[in-house]
Amino acid sequence: FLVFDLKEHAIINQLLFLMIHKFYLKEIFYHRSLSLLLGSCLLELAAIPSLNELSLTSQRNDLAALLKYINDHYTTITLKKLATEFGYNQNYLGNMLKTKTGATFQEMIDQKRLIEAQRLLRESSMTIDTIAENLGYKSTPSLFKLFQSKMQMSPTQYRHFSKKVN
Numbered sequence: 256f257l258v259f260d261l262k263e264h265a266i267i268n269q270l271l272f273l274m275i276h277k278f279y280l281k282e283i284f285y286h287r288s289l290s291l292l293l294g295s296c297l298l299e300l301a302a303i304p305s306l307n308e309l310s311l312t313s314q315r316n317d318l319a320a321l322l323k324y325i326n327d328h329y330t331t332i333t334l335k336k337l338a339t340e341f342g343y344n345q346n347y348l349g350n351m352l353k354t355k356t357g358a359t360f361q362e363m364i365d366q367k368r369l370i371e372a373q374r375l376l377r378e379s380s381m382t383i384d385t386i387a388e389n390l391g392y393k394s395t396p397s398l399f400k401l402f403q404s405k406m407q408m409s410p411t412q413y414r415h416f417s418k419k420v421n
Contacts, residue, residue: 256302257258261303264299265302266299267296267299267300267303270292270295270296270299273292274289274292274293274296277289277292286323304357317341318355318356321337321341321348321352322339322356322363324337324340324341325337325363325364325367328362328387329367329368329371329390330390330391331391332364334348334349334360334361337360348360348381363380363388365401368390368391368392368398368401369401369402370401370406371390372386372387372390372398372401372410373413373417375389376413376414376417377414377417377418383395383398383399383410383411385397386410398410
C-alpha cells in the first residue's frame with residue numbers, strides 16, 4: 256500500500272470528491288467520467304512523495320546518524336549507550352544494525368578500532384599500550400587479540416611490516 260498525506264493538495268481532494276460524487280449519482284457515462292478522474296488523480300499523486308518513501312528516507316537518515324555516531328564515539332560507546340542516545344531498545348538496535356549493515360555492533364567497533372590502530376602504528380611512534388588506551392581498550396591484550404584474529408599478526412609485527420613496505 257502507498258499512503259499519501261493529502262492535506263496540502265486541494266486538487267487531489269477535489270478529484271476524489273468528484274469521483275465519489277459521480278459514483279453515487281450514477282449519471283449517464285459515469286464510468287467514463289470515473290475513469291478520466293481516476294487517471295487525473297493518479298497523475299497528481301505521482302508528483303507527491305508517499306509517506307512510505309518519506310519513512311524509508313527517514314530510516315536511511317537514522318541509520319546514517321547511527322553509523323556516524325558510532326564512528327565518532329567508537330572509543331567509549333556501548334550498544335546500551337547508543338540505544339539510549341537514539342531512543343531504541345538495546346536488543347532491537349543490535350538486530351537492526353546487523354540487518355541493515357551485515358555487521359554486529361561489536362564488529363563495527365572492532366573494524367573502526369583496527370583501522371585506527373593500523374593508522375597509528377604506521378604514522379606515529381606511540382607505544383602499543385598508548386594506542387590501545389586511545390582506542391578505548393581497558394587492556395593492551397585486547398588490541399593484540401583483535402590484531403591476531405583479523406590480521407594474523409601482532410600490532411608489533413604490523414608496525415614492523417608496514418615500515419618495511421613503506
